[in-house]
Amino acid sequence: MDTILYNANIITMNPAQPVAHALAIVNGRIVALGDDDAIRALSQPGTKVVNLGGKTVLPGLIDAHLHFEWISKSLQAVDMFELPTKQEALERVAARARITPPGQWITGRGWTQDLWGGVFPTAADLDTVAPDHPAAFQAKSGHAWWVNSAALRIAGITANTPDPDGGEFVRDEHGNPTGMLLETAIDLVAKCVPDPDPETLATYMHHAQSLMLASGLTGAHDFDNPSCMFALQILRERGDLALRFVKQINKSWLDAALQLGIRSGFGDDWIRFGALKLFADGALGPRTAFMVEPYEGQPSNYGIPVVLKEEMMELVLKASANGLASSVHAIGDLAVRHILDVYEQVRLQEQAQGIPRNQRRHRIEHVQLIHRDDVERLAELDVIASMQPIHATSDWEVATRYWGEERCEYAYNARVQIDQGVVVAFGSDSPVEPFEPFKDIYAAVTRQRPDGKPQGGWYPHLCLTIDEALRGHTVGAAYAAGTENHQGKLAAGYLADLIVLPADPYHIQPEQLLDLPIEATMVDGIVRHGALD
Numbered sequence: 001m002d003t004i005l006y007n008a009n010i011i012t013m014n015p016a017q018p019v020a021h022a023l024a025i026v027n028g029r030i031v032a033l034g035d036d037d038a039i040r041a042l043s044q045p046g047t048k049v050v051n052l053g054g055k056t057v058l059p060g061l062i063d064a065h066l067h068f069e070w071i072s073k074s075l076q077a078v079d080m081f082e083l084p085t086k087q088e089a090l091e092r093v094a095a096r097a098r099i100t101p102p103g104q105w106i107t108g109r110g111w112t113q114d115l116w117g118g119v120f121p122t123a124a125d126l127d128t129v130a131p132d133h134p135a136a137f138q139a140k141s142g143h144a145w146w147v148n149s150a151a152l153r154i155a156g157i158t159a160n161t162p163d164p165d166g167g168e169f170v171r172d173e174h175g176n177p178t179g180m181l182l183e184t185a186i187d188l189v190a191k192c193v194p195d196p197d198p199e200t201l202a203t204y205m206h207h208a209q210s211l212m213l214a215s216g217l218t219g220a221h222d223f224d225n226p227s228c229m230f231a232l233q234i235l236r237e238r239g240d241l242a243l244r245f246v247k248q249i250n251k252s253w254l255d256a257a258l259q260l261g262i263r264s265g266f267g268d269d270w271i272r273f274g275a276l277k278l279f280a281d282g283a284l285g286p287r288t289a290f291m292v293e294p295y296e297g298q299p300s301n302y303g304i305p306v307v308l309k310e311e312m313m314e315l316v317l318k319a320s321a322n323g324l325a326s327s328v329h330a331i332g333d334l335a336v337r338h339i340l341d342v343y344e345q346v347r348l349q350e351q352a353q354g355i356p357r358n359q360r361r362h363r364i365e366h367v368q369l370i371h372r373d374d375v376e377r378l379a380e381l382d383v384i385a386s387m388q389p390i391h392a393t394s395d396w397e398v399a400t401r402y403w404g405e406e407r408c409e410y411a412y413n414a415r416v417q418i419d420q421g422v423v424v425a426f427g428s429d430s431p432v433e434p435f436e437p438f439k440d441i442y443a444a445v446t447r448q449r450p451d452g453k454p455q456g457g458w459y460p461h462l463c464l465t466i467d468e469a470l471r472g473h474t475v476g477a478a479y480a481a482g483t484e485n486h487q488g489k490l491a492a493g494y495l496a497d498l499i500v501l502p503a504d505p506y507h508i509q510p511e512q513l514l515d516l517p518i519e520a521t522m523v524d525g526i527v528r529h530g531a532l533d
Contacts, residue, residue, distance in 0.1 A: 002026050002525055003496075004043055005532070006036045008052040009504055012490040013059050013474050023057075025496040028524040032492055050532045056504045058470070059490050060218025060497035060523060061437040062477035064386050065365055065427030068220060068245070069228035070109075070142070072204035073196065074431045075211075078108025080137060081431075086116045086125065089137075094129035102132040105193055109138035109431060111146065112285055114398050120170060123149045123179025136189055140432055143283035145181040147189050152177055155188045164188075166279075166306040168288075183282050183304050201231040206240050213529040215436040216518045218497040219244035221386075221427065221481060223277055223327075223365075226253055232271055242528045244270055244497070246481045248277040248327055251307070254319065263323030264361070265482045269495065274481060275325040275363060278315060279306040281335035284368065284395055287402060289332030292371055295402050302334070309338040313345060320346050320360050321353075327363040327386065333371040333407070339364055340377045347381055357382040361480060363425070366391070369403060369411045379420040384480050386425045387414050389444035389469070390433045396447075396458040408459070414444065414472070415462040425480040426472030437473050441505070442513040444469035450514055466506050496525035500532065 006022035010033065022039035024032045032039055043049055078096050080089045089111055096106050113120050126135050126148035134150040152158075159175045167184030169177045181189060196204065212220070222228055222245055235241045247267075249257045254276055266273045282288025282304045287295055290303040307315075316326045326346075330336040343362050350360055363384040368391060378385055392399075392412030399408050410416075414424050426444070428435045442450070444464045447457035457463055464472075478488030486494050500520040505513060520530035 003048045003050065004039055005050050005052055005057065006040055008055055008057050008500075010057040010490060011504070011506070013471065014489045014491045017491065020490075023490060025525045028496050028526075030490060030492055030494050030496050033490065052500065052532070055519065056501040057490070058499050058501065058505075059474045059488055060499055060521065061216045061473045062219040062221075062481075062488065063212075063217055063427045063430065063435055063437060063473070064221045064425035064477040064480055065223060065388060066220050066430040066435055067142075067224045068205065068208065068222045069201065069224040069231065071431045071435065072201065072208040073107075074109050075208055076204055078106065078137065079110060080108050081110030082115060082140065083111060084115055086111075086121055089121075090125060090129045093126060093135060093137075097130040097133055100133060104133060106130055106133045106135040107137065107193060109142075110140050111137060112140045114285065120144075120178065120180045121146050123147060123152060123177075126179065134192070136193055139285060141283035141285040142432060143183055143288055144286040145186045145189060147179050147181060149179070151189050151192070152179065154192050157188055161188075166304060168304070182286050183288055183306055195227065198227070198230045198234055201227065202234040202238065202240075205231055205235050209235075209240075209243055210529070212243060212435055213521045213523070214518060215438075216499045216521060217243065217435065217437060218499070218521060218523045219246075219477070219487065221246040221248065221274060221425075221477070223248050223250075225250055229271070236270060241270055242523050242526075244487070244495075244523070246272055246274040248274045249324070250277050251279075251315065254315065254324075257324070258318070258322045264325045269483070269486070272481070272483075275327040275361070276315065276319040277365075278312055278326065278328045280312065280328050280330040280339050281305055281332050283331055284398060284402060289369070290335040290338075291332040291369075291403075292334045292337070293407075296404050303332050305335065305338075309342065312339060313342045316342050316346050316362075317349060320350060320355075325360045325362050327365055329365045331366050331368045333369045333374070333410075336364060336367060336370050337374050340374055340381065340383070343381050343383055344377075361482060363480060366429070367417070368395075369399075369407065370413065372410055375410065375413075375416050376420060378417055378422045384423045384425055385414065385417045386427065386480060387412070387417075387472075388427055388429045388433065388440065389414060389464070389472075390428060390440045392447060392458060393443040393449045394433060396454065413462055414464060418464070418468055423476055423479050424472050425476040426469070427477070438505075438513045438516050441466070441469040441473065442510055444472070445513075446510050450511075470505070496522060498522050500530070
């Protein structure tokens, strides 16, 4: 017997045994749960026996949608996250420029024009503070980049450069690019920005991982490129990997994955492959989410489809036929409708081939806006809703402005999916939002920002219970990964991934969730953050 934890309030997420007071761990797995006397009787010489003094134990939390490489690099870059003014952002760029050799790239992320009066910034703004460096800064959404003139020159972007399919160079009245790149237009600059080598990226990841463990995360589903997979393996080779990752496969690498015979679930409990990842549309912030009806005040703007419906159909059918589920980013209601149409046809193909639905765990990522005519279709098709409750509280003002009150009742609506029995998996979309899961849980149960706005919550009837919110970060996320038989619960035979809290989240005020400390995080039976005694 390796470890026994006792005198604890253990919330298992297991309906067969919802609560226990003690548990025993051997070789990274839970082997027994029960009352203190029964479990302590299992102790042997060398067993570590820990009295938790009544503290609460939960299954380790899982972030079902984040970008680990992007997080890791962002922690090294200029932080513009939700800065209230453009001037503050420019001051940070100027400070970095003063310590960066001329000609080297300056990068960063996190700005949003909605906090700056709704007007996109320009290359000319950056030129005033970084004239001698190429500079590129990702919007908070990740679907827009703000670059300076040096970056435009290096990428060869001029007034004569045509907009790429699924993207746009924002232009001034003379047709010149302003320095704002939307969707696939980002790629021309992105490929010019030097990436850290895999060994360096693995070092960045080690730092990011420590912060994620401290937040209560024990696993994550990653949506970055294969370079993330490369560095994750290096981290593992070093013996430093302490989080469990499900790695999605982006469109550009589908054929390579299929040639290798990779199927959903291939790998082990540390790194495993998940699903094909596609983008049906853009995002709310830059108004590129693809809509049934136009944006409020912009009668000709319906957003941008990034991958057209016909191509999605071809790709998802091919993936499914070769053993891969799909996970498709869809923000706008027309994007959600299109991928539901695709999944409807894919389910028919799978049925004809005798493939059970739970063998292809198709997902829609975000489901930020769904048309009232489509709200029942995820349940009908057994499609997982991979959602981020914190997006609702971050976006409510902008969503109301761009989409209007009537449509917004169907926006960021996990409530309607849960009520229909849809499996819901929760995440942060970090670094778009912080990866601390209790911030997401607070957003789910209050529909408010940490400052209490909007008062009473945004569409308060859509609030979730604390149990529903926690299940989205445990059993729901595990089901989405196909690991529900050994992850997401505390039960005999399950992974010994857990967190220790000083208070029971079921019995505190919602605002206390925001500052609830993680006293210990255990992964594979090893304490990776904090301490148990």
